[in-house]
Amino acid sequence: MILKPIGERIVVRPIVEKKEEKTASGIILSTVKELDKPNLGEIVALGQGENMKEVKVGDKVLYSKFSGTDIKSGNEKLIIVNLKDVLAVIVE
Numbered sequence: 079m080i081l082k083p084i085g086e087r088i089v090v091r092p093i094v095e096k097k098e099e100k101t102a103s104g105i106i107l108s109t110v111k112e113l114d115k116p117n118l119g120e121i122v123a124l125g126q127g128e129n130m131k132e133v134k135v136g137d138k139v140l141y142s143k144f145s146g147t148d149i150k151s152g153n154e155k156l157i158i159v160n161l162k163d164v165l166a167v168i169v170e
Contacts, residue, residue, distance in 0.1 A: 079151045079152065081122075081123055081149075081151065081156070081158070082123060082125075083123055083124065083125035083158055084125055084126075085125050085126070085127050086125055086127030086128070086129055086130065086160060086161040086162070087125045087127075087158055087159065087160055087161065088121050088123065088124055088125065088133065088139075088158070088159055088161060088164070089121070089122050089123035089124075089156050089157070089158055089159075090119035090120065090121055090122065090139065090141065090146070090156065090157045090158075090159050091119055091120045091122050091154065091155075091156055092118070092119045092155060092156075092157060093118045093119055093120060093138070117140060117141050117142065117143045117145075118138065118139070118140055118141075118168070119138070119139060119141065119157065120136065120137070120138050120139075121133055121134070121135050121136060121137045121138075121139060122135060122156065123135065125161075127161060129161060130161065132161075132167070133161070133164065133167060137167050137168075138167070138168040138170075139164050139165075139166065139167050139168065140164070140165045140166045140168060141157075141159050141163050141164050141165060142163040142165060145159055145160070145163035146158055146159035146160070146163065
């Protein structure tokens with residue numbers, strides 16, 4: 079499925095950091111808490127709004143926690159976020 083957001087919206091692929099812990103006996107525990115929803119992601123598509131000059135496809139952005147609409151495209155989880163919910167572009 080190809081998504082083309084409308085207006086000042088972007089499609090973001092969340093960057094999820096899994097936490098792995100080892101028990102004393104060597105068992106690996108991998109956890110991702112639902113309440114710790116990631117708010118870091120990579121832009122995969124842009125709408126055609128007037129203020130879209132600040133971001134581009136491929137940028138890593140920090141967006142408001144619990145913002146946007148979660149969708150699934152194939153095996154991939156994506157989020158459609160309003161541009162006003164983007165807090166910062168991460169410059170490395």
